[in-house]
Amino acid sequence: MAAGAADGAGDSLWQACIDQLAQELPQQQFNTWIKPLTAQVTDDFSRVTLFVANRFKLDWIRAQFASRIAATLEKLYGQPIQLELVLALREVPARPLSTASSPELGPAPEPAEMADDAAPSGFKNRLNTALTFDNLVEGTANRMARAAAMHVSGTPGHLYNPLFIYGGVGLGKTHLVHAVGNKLLADRPGAKVLYIHAEQFVSDVVKAYQRKTFDEFKDKYHSLDLLLIDDVQFFANKDRTQEEFFNAFEALLAKKSHIVMTSDTYPKGLTDIHERLVSRFDSGLTVAIEPPELEMRVAILINKSRQEGAEMPEEVAFFVAKNVRSNVRELEGALRKILAYSRFNQKEISIQLAREALRDLLSIQNRQISVENIQKTVADYYKIKVADMYSKKRPASIARPRQIAMYLAKELTQKSLPEIGELFGGRDHTTVLHAVRKIAAERQNVTELNQQLHVLEQTLKG
Numbered sequence: 001m002a003a004g005a006a007d008g009a010g011d012s013l014w015q016a017c018i019d020q021l022a023q024e025l026p027q028q029q030f031n032t033w034i035k036p037l038t039a040q041v042t043d044d045f046s047r048v049t050l051f052v053a054n055r056f057k058l059d060w061i062r063a064q065f066a067s068r069i070a071a072t073l074e075k076l077y078g079q080p081i082q083l084e085l086v087l088a089l090r091e092v093p094a095r096p097l098s099t100a101s102s103p104e105l106g107p108a109p110e111p112a113e114m115a116d117d118a119a120p121s122g123f124k125n126r127l128n129t130a131l132t133f134d135n136l137v138e139g140t141a142n143r144m145a146r147a148a149a150m151h152v153s154g155t156p157g158h159l160y161n162p163l164f165i166y167g168g169v170g171l172g173k174t175h176l177v178h179a180v181g182n183k184l185l186a187d188r189p190g191a192k193v194l195y196i197h198a199e200q201f202v203s204d205v206v207k208a209y210q211r212k213t214f215d216e217f218k219d220k221y222h223s224l225d226l227l228l229i230d231d232v233q234f235f236a237n238k239d240r241t242q243e244e245f246f247n248a249f250e251a252l253l254a255k256k257s258h259i260v261m262t263s264d265t266y267p268k269g270l271t272d273i274h275e276r277l278v279s280r281f282d283s284g285l286t287v288a289i290e291p292p293e294l295e296m297r298v299a300i301l302i303n304k305s306r307q308e309g310a311e312m313p314e315e316v317a318f319f320v321a322k323n324v325r326s327n328v329r330e331l332e333g334a335l336r337k338i339l340a341y342s343r344f345n346q347k348e349i350s351i352q353l354a355r356e357a358l359r360d361l362l363s364i365q366n367r368q369i370s371v372e373n374i375q376k377t378v379a380d381y382y383k384i385k386v387a388d389m390y391s392k393k394r395p396a397s398i399a400r401p402r403q404i405a406m407y408l409a410k411e412l413t414q415k416s417l418p419e420i421g422e423l424f425g426g427r428d429h430t431t432v433l434h435a436v437r438k439i440a441a442e443r444q445n446v447t448e449l450n451q452q453l454h455v456l457e458q459t460l461k462g
């Protein structure tokens, strides 16, 4: 998946910057903080605006990555560049967050922040009140996660504790956990709710460790009614953090407080996290959020353009949704481009206008997702020869990757079943249909396969 989109020639500058950072940063950091960014570059390259999904991320990126991004851009362009970070969507202001940095027990934060964090009267829930159930579009992709989250917000501390929500980037995990907190607070304004990103939790452990304030730390975390914690894969390799989280976890469950977690993978797929914690994560309900299906993408586009005060005709929404398939953040990026293009050119939103506004993105996609590309990627992933994609061989170690590749070809390209059959060594279209149905059904039930397909889809989408 392209890491972000900029207009016109700025695209290549931003893409070059992304490529550079992908090489330099640890993969997890890159995927979480840099990859989801979208960018706009002015025609003279003097200013780059980065759009960030929420306030927490904005503060974190400003503190941890902004100067590095600016330096990379300047190096690539050879001139000073002004870097600006803005929220992708309108959002209520929240207080700035700590700038403490990883590794786990690194430098201490400013004393002023300590005082603020430690003050009981200054307890802040860090919820973004703009992220609610009302503006979270429902579809097959998030139905189960949404229903479970709704249930938790209505009767916390009972079923589905902890609730573990996982899925790829930009699919609405953060939105969903904020919605849980906002709904609970609307029903019970006195409830003690906290939303926190896992990296911020790590920072809090660091502070407590350095300042020997574990009592305050425990007061803060062990007394919550609802703990919402985002991206727990960030606990990997952070032993002290994992221990403290384990303690908080046990304390909260014992007093029937609720815990909702998100992650980019299902619990057993987490790496470098202690087994006892992984088994706790999996002890309530684990639900996936899938990439949104076509109708859901259309509904999201229409809803979001209304929120921005514009009307997107259904046929345009279908056109965009058919071409932007990976995640909701990418849809939002596409929508922003279309709205800006329509305003600048004072033209009504039409398919033609959308095509022009998204021309870079569309050409990238058309270039990337071909059946040949899918065959190569799947063959590499399962360590078989590309030639086996067309061969008549039948051992399961070959037949299965081949079926997976057929399924992805149907999902990710516009090719018909007979066309796909042809490209897989002249197979009949019923063979392709059988493969597509089989893998689709299995995907619903077998977490491991689902996870593998996510990885393949992300790889293919660039």
Ligand SMILES: Nc1ncnc2c1ncn2[C@@H]1O[C@H](COP(=O)(O)OP(=O)(O)OP(=O)(O)O)[C@@H](O)[C@H]1O
Pocket (backbone or CB within 6 Å): 032, 036, 053, 089, 131, 135, 136, 137, 138, 142, 167, 168, 169, 170, 171, 172, 173, 174, 175, 176, 300, 328, 329, 332
């Ligand atoms: N079903 C939906 N309806 C409306 N908006 C959505 C939906 N799903 C996601 N969004 C929006 O898409 C954007 C990305 O969602 P969010 O930040 O929650 O993703 P995420 O899964 O937490 O991704 P990451 O792991 O990258 O943080 C947000 O602006 C969110 O409001």
